[in-house]
Structure formats: structure tokens, C-alpha cells
Amino acid sequence: MSNEATYITFETDDGEEVRFEVVETTTIAGREYLMITEPDEEDEVPSMAYIMRKISDEGEDAFYEIVDDETELDSVYKVFEQLLEDEIDFID
Numbered sequence: 001m002s003n004e005a006t007y008i009t010f011e012t013d014d015g016e017e018v019r020f021e022v023v024e025t026t027t028i029a030g031r032e033y034l035m036i037t038e039p040d041e042e043d044e045v046p047s048m049a050y051i052m053r054k055i056s057d058e059g060e061d062a063f064y065e066i067v068d069d070e071t072e073l074d075s076v077y078k079v080f081e082q083l084l085e086d087e088i089d090f091i092d
Contacts, residue, residue, distance in 0.1 A: 008036065010064070023049060024083055028076060034064065035080045051076050 006022040020036040027033070032054040051073060052064040067073045 005039075007039065008034070020050070023088070024080055026076075026079055026083060028079060033067070033076050033080075035084075051080070 007019050008022055009017050009019050011017055019039055021039045023035040023037055025032065025034050034052045034054075035049050036052060037049045051067045053067050053072075053076075054062055055065050056063045067076060
């Protein structure tokens with residue numbers, strides 16, 4: 001993981017833009033995944049992370065969805081946990 005923060009913006013169903021910090025990305029079995037958190041505004045440890053799966057890529061726009069299948073989520077979480085073991089203290 002780089003020291004420079006990368007951000008991604010999602011648009012809610014009502015048109016509101018919400019910005020998240022990309023913690024890490026990985027590809028598993030040909031699928032791209034992101035681990036994201038709410039931006040660290042006050043140098044506090046983020047309390048919640050989300051794992052997103054890329055579902056399509058249309059030109060410059062990529063589309064993602066939250067991974068909600070428990071088996072897939074557990075598998076991807078373990079990969080991120082290994083990738084980030086020296087940088088983040090994971091709490092289950």
C-alpha cells in the first residue's frame with residue numbers, strides 16, 4: 001500500500017456523492033475487489049471498512065457493489081488481512 005491516499009466517489013440513489021478512501025485493491029479469480037473506508041478526517045482510526053466488487057467497466061466509469069455473500073466476503077477479507085497485516089490491526 002502506498003503512503004499517498006487514493007479516493008473513490010460513489011453516487012447514491014438520490015444523487016449525493018460520497019467519498020471513500022481506497023485502502024487496498026486486489027484481484028481474485030479474475031474479479032477486482034476494493035477495501036474502502038470513510039476518509040480519515042481527523043487522523044482517527046477508521047471504525048468500518050467495506051469490501052466492494054467491480055461489476056463492470058464502461059469507459060472511464062467503473063461500477064462496484066458491496067460484497068454481501070458471506071462466503072465470498074470471508075474469503076476476500078482473509079486476502080486483504082494478509083495483504084495488510086503489517087499496516088492495519090484487524091478486529092473481527
